[in-house]
Amino acid sequence: MLKIILCDDDSFTLSMFSDLLGKAIDRLKLPAKLVCRASTAQELLHFITANPDTYLFFLDLDMGLASLNGLDIGQLIREKSPDSKIVYVTSHIERTLDILKSGVEPFGFIEKDYNQRLMLHEFSECLKKALKKQGAYSPCGHEEPSIELPIGIDETISIPISSITYVEALKTAAHNICYHTFDGSQITVRDTLRHALSLLGENFVQTHRSVIANRMYIIGTEHSQVKLSNGVSIACALGKLKEFRHFRQKQEVR
Structure with missing residues (x-):
């Protein structure tokens, strides 16, 4: 099961992207689920501290006035969950080189857009890629309690x-x-x-x-x-x- 965490400080974006991830999972019948949608770095870090595991993160790069931006959060994730995959969802694609130099080693980038069809496609492709990477890409056939x-x-x-x-x-x-x-x-x-x-x-x-x-x-x-x-x-x-x-x-x- 691929466990997903979404982090964005904008409530509208958080809600929309959460819905789109759910649609992507349902349409493709993937063994994946969204387990946390955080609006702050503190909420995200608390969740992964309380629930240590390997996750797929979709992180906003620019966290507004917050003390920690997406790059800072990525570095903290690497310390706490080194095997997790981090995808940056950002309007600032020009900062890609900064992220690559940071040592975060992102799994990918998605250019933030409010075209829902486009974002649904981007999330779907990223989920399939992540599941293939861990050798788990197949329609749901697992059983859980x-x-x-x-x-x-x-x-x-x-x-x-x-x-x-x-x-x-x-x-x-x-x-x-x-x-x-x-x-x-x-x-x-x-x-x-x-x-x-x-x-x-x-x-x-x-x-x-x-x-x-x-x-x-x-x-x-x-x-x-x-x-x-x-x-x-x-x-x-x-x-x-x-x-x-x-x-x-x-x-x-x-």
């Missing part, structure tokens, strides 16, 4: 547990909970959070009496809520805020 959810009489749906970001109890419908996935899908079932937690396993944690979250996607706290790596913020009990702030600080890059 999943959960069966009843959605009707004698009707169920199976979703990978790793795609679930959080589950919440619904205030508007008693004894109903809603599963949320990284791509924004929602599935409502008649169940309890306690039972869901027992099914999902130890990688899930209760952040609030009405919410359980996948530890993998937690990247810190923001405005008294827990922030997830797909940009969503979820409820957090006041008594647990310190725990999740501490969780972030323990993982943060020094």
